[in-house]
Amino acid sequence: MGRLAGKVAIITGASGGIGSATAAKMLAEGARLMLAGRDQSRLDSVVAQLGGGDSVDSCVGNPAEEADVMALVAATKSRFGQVDVLFANAGAEGAIAPLTSISVEDFDQVQQVNVRGTWLAIKHTAPAMIDAGGGSIICTSSVAGSVGVAGLAAYAASKHAINGLVHVAALEFGKLGVRVNSVAPAPIDNAMMDSIEKQASPDDPSLARQGFSALIAMGRYGTNEEVANIVAFLASDEAKYCTGGIYPVDGGFLAA
Ligand SMILES: NC(=O)c1ccc[n+]([C@@H]2O[C@H](COP(=O)([O-])OP(=O)(O)OC[C@H]3O[C@@H](n4cnc5c(N)ncnc54)[C@H](OP(=O)(O)O)[C@@H]3O)[C@@H](O)[C@H]2O)c1
Structure with a gap:
């Protein structure tokens, strides 16, 4: 099992x-x-790839809109009867630019998705978990939630804020059975880093990749699966004494 x-x-x-x-x-x-x-079609293709049958369903909506988040929680309760785990993971990198060049619109968009979206997901799932006697919430932060990364002001501010939300939620729900933690990945080999590399070094994105890799003790990006393994642990009862933690999945990035 x-x-x-x-x-x-x-x-x-x-x-x-x-x-x-x-x-x-x-x-x-x-x-x-x-x-x-x-996007329903993107969700449909993930559902199809998983081949999970009756164990997997999807719900389309914007993570930064409260009505959509409430509808997501309601749809989950209606479909499966309960909510035990939240992985609040949606996030946007925004524009990669010097702090003085970021527009108000770009800055706000990153905060809306990353900060407001994470807060709304916690706000509307925690009560269901508390009513049921407990649960586990895992948020996706970043190494940029603990240190600065030049060119990523809006993103770093948002990920620092997510760690703050995790700390407060852990305190508020600690005696109510709901654990709240975050994972803090270093660069992961996927579409988000492709976007960051292209923005940071448009003529030769591989140069940006070399630069980021040089910041990582293990000298390479992580994989999506390496993050998923820690999230699954935090979701499980094996992590039942873990709350309020920021868990690096970073190949030693934060050891520097
Ligand atoms: N990749 C990395 O190197 C890295 C490192 C540290 C932390 N993270 C964090 O990991 C999380 C997942 O990202 P990923 O690495 O899996 O990258 P990804 O493949 O680009 O996925 C990002 C996800 O966030 C959603 N999203 C993106 N922009 C959004 C917006 N403006 N409004 C609402 N939803 C939006 C997307 O959902 P839709 O399907 O709705 O577009 C997408 O599923 C993010 O919180 C990211 O900040 C990533």
């Missing part, structure tokens, strides 16, 4: 690299899944 047997998990940003890999891992561990994203 898998570590997540009997549990129902909501995953936001489920059609992206880390989200879809975590869906596969959680399904393999026995969870039933509600996958959330903004």
